[in-house]
Amino acid sequence: MSAILAAADAVTGSLGAVGYGLAAIGPGIGVGLIFGNGVQAMARQPEMTNVIRTNMFIGFALTEALALLGFVVPFVFP
Amino acid sequence: MSADVVLAASEGGCHLFSGCGFPAPGAEIFIFDPMFSIGPFEVTKPALMAAVTALIVIAFFWAAFSKAKLVPGRIQALGEMGYLFVRDQIARPMVGKEGDKYVPYFMTLFFFIWMLNFMAFVPLIQLPVTSRVAFPALFALVSWVIYMTLTFKRNGLVGGFRNLAVPSGLPGWVYILLTPIELLSNIIIRPFTLTIRLFANMFAGHMLIAVFSIGAWYLVSPSIIGMASATASFTMAIVMTAFELIIQFLQAYIFTMLVASYIGQALEEAH
Numbered sequence: 001m002s003a004i005l006a007a008a009d010a011v012t013g014s015l016g017a018v019g020y021g022l023a024a025i026g027p028g029i030g031v032g033l034i035f036g037n038g039v040q041a042m043a044r045q046p047e048m049t050n051v052i053r054t055n056m057f058i059g060f061a062l063t064e065a066l067a068l069l070g071f072v073v074p075f076v077f078p
Numbered sequence: 079m080s081a082d083v084v085l086a087a088s089e090g091g092c093h094l095f096s097g098c099g100f101p102a103p104g105a106e107i108f109i110f111d112p113m114f115s116i117g118p119f120e121v122t123k124p125a126l127m128a129a130v131t132a133l134i135v136i137a138f139f140w141a142a143f144s145k146a147k148l149v150p151g152r153i154q155a156l157g158e159m160g161y162l163f164v165r166d167q168i169a170r171p172m173v174g175k176e177g178d179k180y181v182p183y184f185m186t187l188f189f190f191i192w193m194l195n196f197m198a199f200v201p202l203i204q205l206p207v208t209s210r211v212a213f214p215a216l217f218a219l220v221s222w223v224i225y226m227t228l229t230f231k232r233n234g235l236v237g238g239f240r241n242l243a244v245p246s247g248l249p250g251w252v253y254i255l256l257t258p259i260e261l262l263s264n265i266i267i268r269p270f271t272l273t274i275r276l277f278a279n280m281f282a283g284h285m286l287i288a289v290f291s292i293g294a295w296y297l298v299s300p301s302i303i304g305m306a307s308a309t310a311s312f313t314m315a316i317v318m319t320a321f322e323l324i325i326q327f328l329q330a331y332i333f334t335m336l337v338a339s340y341i342g343q344a345l346e347e348a349h
Contacts, residue, residue, distance in 0.1 A: 054171055058339065061332040065271045068278035075105050 016074030023070025172338035195326035
């Protein structure tokens with residue numbers, strides 16, 4: 001733990017930016033999975049495109065919220 | 079420091095190789111000095127733009143539907159396109175048979191949010207009004223009141239809490255874990271994420287455009303590398319503006335669609 005704190009002291013610049021980079025990993029993977037599988041589903045069943053697209057955007061919105069929370073936090077807790 | 083101060087500072091002679099650092103824009107580009115005051119209320123640019131946007135949306139739909147004819151004219155045809163989009167893409171799939179009753183609210187929400195976002199594209203205004211957190215927070219609050227009221231009106235007090243906290247069709251022991259999570263998620267986290275999603279998207283988009291625009295002006299300098307980078311940065315600012323056009327529509331659509339799905343869940347009968 002103390003090694004991590006010492007390393008954090010040595011970092012110059014914004015730790016918030018590093019934090020946001022870490023926070024964006026999970027949602028990035030999630031959004032990729034959603035759109036990848038959504039496009040695959042549309043390709044397999046083109047007649048279901050409207051239903052798939054609607055559900056895809058709901059999933060996208062819920063996943064993306066995590067990344068956006070990460071974006072807002074540095075402004076809230078400077 | 080307000081937006082005008084940042085603008086003035088970045089318009090000055092601060093360029094690459096002139097010995098001054100990049101004047102990076104921060105959260106202060108969203109803070110405006112009051113333009114004028116009506117009584118005790120000080121009117122800032124976002125507040126004024128919100129009022130103007132509301133008038134534009136009202137005027138458009140007034141023109142479209144005040145004297146609706148069987149064979150629609152040009153404005154009415156456009157208004158009907160918007161209505162059909164909201165009804166067939168948002169209300170009916172999300173709420174179901176009763177969806178048509180809530181279309182007026184979804185119409186208001188969708189077009190008002192879209193136009194507020196669209197202000198980011200209008201020359202000389204170029205500020206997404208929803209990047210001030212108060213606006214999305216108010217939309218989320220009104221929607222929260224509506225879907226909570228509908229939940230308890232439809233299902234009664236006990237049934238309402240069952241609707242909010244106990245999703246049906248799971249093995250018994252899961253509910254020990256799931257009930258508190260569902261309750262927290264449905265009552266507290268939902269309006270919060272609705273707010274943050276719209277606000278942060280518009281905030282981030284505006285910030286990106288600001289970084290590239292100020293960067294382009296900063297990179298203008300008597301050197302080939304500087305001018306090439308300035309051109310690239312300016313191109314990126316234009317590309318991001320075009321990208322934001324999609325995001326503006328998408329965020330209004332997602333906000334309305336999520337509110338519609340919450341209302342749809344509130345109206346679901348308990349099994």
